[in-house]
Amino acid sequence: MTDHPHRGGWACLALLLLLAAPAQALPLFSAREGRTCDNCHTDPTGWTNPELAARKCNMSCLNCHLDPGGGGLRNVSGRFYGESTLPMLLASHRGWKDWGRHLFDLPMDGARMNRAPELAWGTPLGGSPTMALDPKRYAGLQSDPVVQVGVDARLAAWLTGEAANVFPMQLDTHLALHPFRHLTAFATGGVLARAKGFQATAERETFFAVKDASLMLHQLPYMSYLRVGRFIPPFGTRLDDHTSFIRRENELDGALLHSRVVGAEVGMAPNYPYLHAAVFRPNGKDLLDAGDPKNEEIPPFLGVDGWGAALSAGWRDLGWSLGASGMLRSRDLKDGGDTSTLGLVGSYNPWFYNDKVPLTLMGEYNVGYRQREGSGAEALYQAAYAELDWLPVNGLNLRLKYDFTDPDGEVGEDHIHRGGTGFDWYVVPNVALTGQVRLAVPAGGGELSPDGLFILRGWL
Amino acid sequence: MTRKRFGFAVLTLLGGCALGEGTLEEVDPASLPPVVTWDDHIAPLLDRYCATCHSEAAGPGTVEGYDYGSLAGSICGFEGVEETLFEEASMPPGAAPRPDGRQEALLRRWQDQGFFERLDAAGRGVRPGPFNCRQFGEGDDD
Numbered sequence A: 001m002t003d004h005p006h007r008g009g010w011a012c013l014a015l016l017l018l019l020a021a022p023a024q025a026l027p028l029f030s031a032r033e034g035r036t037c038d039n040c041h042t043d044p045t046g047w048t049n050p051e052l053a054a055r056k057c058n059m060s061c062l063n064c065h066l067d068p069g070g071g072g073l074r075n076v077s078g079r080f081y082g083e084s085t086l087p088m089l090l091a092s093h094r095g096w097k098d099w100g101r102h103l104f105d106l107p108m109d110g111a112r113m114n115r116a117p118e119l120a121w122g123t124p125l126g127g128s129p130t131m132a133l134d135p136k137r138y139a140g141l142q143s144d145p146v147v148q149v150g151v152d153a154r155l156a157a158w159l160t161g162e163a164a165n166v167f168p169m170q171l172d173t174h175l176a177l178h179p180f181r182h183l184t185a186f187a188t189g190g191v192l193a194r195a196k197g198f199q200a201t202a203e204r205e206t207f208f209a210v211k212d213a214s215l216m217l218h219q220l221p222y223m224s225y226l227r228v229g230r231f232i233p234p235f236g237t238r239l240d241d242h243t244s245f246i247r248r249e250n251e252l253d254g255a256l257l258h259s260r261v262v263g264a265e266v267g268m269a270p271n272y273p274y275l276h277a278a279v280f281r282p283n284g285k286d287l288l289d290a291g292d293p294k295n296e297e298i299p300p301f302l303g304v305d306g307w308g309a310a311l312s313a314g315w316r317d318l319g320w321s322l323g324a325s326g327m328l329r330s331r332d333l334k335d336g337g338d339t340s341t342l343g344l345v346g347s348y349n350p351w352f353y354n355d356k357v358p359l360t361l362m363g364e365y366n367v368g369y370r371q372r373e374g375s376g377a378e379a380l381y382q383a384a385y386a387e388l389d390w391l392p393v394n395g396l397n398l399r400l401k402y403d404f405t406d407p408d409g410e411v412g413e414d415h416i417h418r419g420g421t422g423f424d425w426y427v428v429p430n431v432a433l434t435g436q437v438r439l440a441v442p443a444g445g446g447e448l449s450p451d452g453l454f455i456l457r458g459w460l
Numbered sequence B: 001m002t003r004k005r006f007g008f009a010v011l012t013l014l015g016g017c018a019l020g021e022g023t024l025e026e027v028d029p030a031s032l033p034p035v036v037t038w039d040d041h042i043a044p045l046l047d048r049y050c051a052t053c054h055s056e057a058a059g060p061g062t063v064e065g066y067d068y069g070s071l072a073g074s075i076c077g078f079e080g081v082e083e084t085l086f087e088e089a090s091m092p093p094g095a096a097p098r099p100d101g102r103q104e105a106l107l108r109r110w111q112d113q114g115f116f117e118r119l120d121a122a123g124r125g126v127r128p129g130p131f132n133c134r135q136f137g138e139g140d141d142d
Helices: A007-019 A026-035 A076-084 A198-202 B003-015 B038-049 B071-076 B078-087 B101-112
Strands: A147-159 A164-180 A183-191 A208-220 A224-231 A261-268 A273-281 A306-316 A320-331 A339-348 A359-371 A378-393 A396-406 A416-428 A431-442 A451-459
Touching: A026 A339, A026 A359, A026 A378, A164 A198, B038 B071, B038 B101, B071 B078, B078 B101
Parallel strands: none
Antiparallel strands: A147 A164, A147 A451, A164 A183, A183 A208, A208 A224, A224 A261, A261 A273, A273 A306, A306 A320, A320 A339, A339 A359, A359 A378, A378 A396, A396 A416, A416 A431, A431 A451
């Protein structure tokens, strides 16, 4: 029988739920990872670290995702995390630090049984290398499959003071092939959804497109990798919130095909430094185009003429992280022009140090130059974000979030402050409901008009 | 990036503040086209920022009677842009993407120049043919 030390905060929790709130959290899992060691370590006591080159433990995206930049298919560690640590109900396992954090127990909760169907099969030729994840640690899940498929479906409801709009936010499909040890090819394709609704989405001239595709050498010492393909450049915090200025202003919005570049990337994430570096052929900026009145044009798969480079490096420790990113693009003005951006990222997870403080703080600041459309003159721009997350019980995350942008350092009163509050409710394994209310405060005052976004999400 | 620019960027980073004075027309007039037309500039702009809720193709339809998916609807309902975008800054709401400074300047110039539909062969703006605003809930013909 577990006790429930957090019931005293229910009034506050209910109030926050009524206010509704923001969603999308994946870098948050990374920031909180230091307190769920038993996601991978079956016996944390008595553990002896191997030499650094052979350690797999890290707090980076590649700890749970096949794509080292995050998003898309999960490896066995990520799939087990989704079945065990995330859900409120029917978790296959509970980390020992979460044993006393249930809202209530179901008889099957934590019975070391994975309930979601697993879409992963086989073992690669040559067997699994030493740096592959250990099959004995994840309650029977396939740890190094030859074939893996996945799907991520999101249905959204957008509410404003005047209208309610339900639309298909995302339907991504994933495929990975891992025929030989160290070598994996993976791709993500998806429906190109439109916020106008189902009919507008179905009527698109191009309805489905390949978004990301990589051929990767991985499972190497120091958790290093090399890949070539089409991907989002490594820069900053890869928030799964495409409205965040730190993504949109830097042309890194994951919902846009324009954010994808074609190139090569190397990286590593031993415990606990990380480094990702990429050189690439950029894509065109998502500019308004006279020949595309409905904004449906698909950017070229192989990008546009020019070059780009991105570097992201830092340290992700068990309870904190600090890093920096830089990115350059050189391309024609008609494709969006040159950009140069610096970023600082960080997180602090006091929960790692004190079990009674289930809070996590994350933030990022960007400053850079880019060319103005039309004239090509250089303009300084800024973007920032911060969020504070609270996990009152297993499976329910509450959030306060702040976004800022000053899109042109010479133009006055064009900056935006935006605040939001929200929740992520991981109901059962592989199903989540998220909600958020956002309020923009434009420069020079004006009327405040909030909106609400609720997303029902299922994935395998 | 030059050393001066890098130093300025670092100072900005440490300050984390909004910068700038004046409008884009004052700061960089060359960034705006001399003639703004529906076909070349405004149609994709209003589609991106307004037509998600205010167009016949949108799930919620022409909310509040505004149709920014058509030229006639955009001209007839431009007072909605004037009021909610320029004056109140209440639209688009919440976290929906908002037009940037250049795009707002394009909308103002389109209005100031009298709502050109397209350019003719000589590069002059051409106004749209007659249409009836009654279909959008307005009383006046144009």
